Amino acid sequence: MLKRSSWVFLHAYLILGRFRNKVSIKYKEGSHTDSVLGLAWNKHFRNILASASADKQVKIWDVIAGKCDITMEHHTDKVQAVAWNHHEPQVLLSGSFDRSVVMVIQRLLSLIRMEGCLQILVSSGRSQLTLKSLAWDPHDKHLFVVSLEDGTVQGFDIRAAKSGSASDLKPSFTLHAHDKAVCTISYNPLTSNLLATGSTDKMVKLWDLSNNQPSCLVSKNPKAGAIFSVSFSEDNPFLLAIGGSKGTLELWDTLSEAEVARRFGTTTS
Numbered sequence: 001m002l003k004r005s006s007w008v009f010l011h012a013y014l015i016l017g018r019f020r021n022k023v024s025i026k027y028k029e030g031s032h033t034d035s036v037l038g039l040a041w042n043k044h045f046r047n048i049l050a051s052a053s054a055d056k057q058v059k060i061w062d063v064i065a066g067k068c069d070i071t072m073e074h075h076t077d078k079v080q081a082v083a084w085n086h087h088e089p090q091v092l093l094s095g096s097f098d099r100s101v102v103m104v105i106q107r108l109l110s111l112i113r114m115e116g117c118l119q120i121l122v123s124s125g126r127s128q129l130t131l132k133s134l135a136w137d138p139h140d141k142h143l144f145v146v147s148l149e150d151g152t153v154q155g156f157d158i159r160a161a162k163s164g165s166a167s168d169l170k171p172s173f174t175l176h177a178h179d180k181a182v183c184t185i186s187y188n189p190l191t192s193n194l195l196a197t198g199s200t201d202k203m204v205k206l207w208d209l210s211n212n213q214p215s216c217l218v219s220k221n222p223k224a225g226a227i228f229s230v231s232f233s234e235d236n237p238f239l240l241a242i243g244g245s246k247g248t249l250e251l252w253d254t255l256s257e258a259e260v261a262r263r264f265g266t267t268t269s
Contacts, residue, residue, distance in 0.1 A: 030068030
């Protein structure tokens with residue numbers, strides 16, 4: 001028997017139009033009209049799911065009621081990723097092929113309208129760069145990182161941005177992390193400043209972001225092919241799950257690495 005969480009996840013796939021079989025499916029009103037590229041649960045409002053799509057839209061769903069509550073069209077190209085702020089549950093970040101990151105503030109208790117919007121243009125010295133992923137820092141509500149197709153990772157502090165309009169906010173740091181696209185990034189949930197990155201160059205790397213001066217602690221080829229997903233475990237924070245083009249799941253005990261243990265090992269005690 002499926003657990004409740006599994007049913008909710010299946011339900012989410014159904015209402016987002018991603019479930020496929022031979023049976024004709026009647027999609028929910030408000031469904032995306034193109035591929036869904038990103039999903040994000042709101043950890044404070046557990047029935048709330050955000051979705052990003054190639055139809056240029058960001059949607060907010062009530063998965064218990066099985067309906068789309070809000071549709072946002074603030075991007076001009078495919079929306080690649082969405083992420084809820086860990087400390088401010090009404091704040092949603094979205095990243096698009098239009099090279100912008102948009103922070104939206106929602107009234108989630110009523111789910112009726114957009115309260116505010118901040119757009120940040122992302123650049124790395126080239127005019128046509130695709131944003132691959134983004135993530136809020138779970139230890140600081142003002143910080144987030146984005147990764148780009150040229151192998152760079154950029155960090156931002158929203159306190160330096162001008163509210164209510166497009167902003168040329170400069171990154172706090174720009175890191176040339178990989179030789180190819182950085183498809184995935186994951187903050188360690190236990191200790192601050194520890195970031196994992198994965199790339200189509202087949203490498204996974206661990207970074208210390210202290211003082212906005214990133215340093216590489218260790219790099220590894222997990223033999224998973226091009227890396228599409230990395231994620232630290234919430235229950236075992238130094239265990240990193242890795243998924244790649246070979247279709248296998250790899251696990252990395254990052255605390256077994258001497259440099260990680262030296263810098264962050266004391267946080268486990």
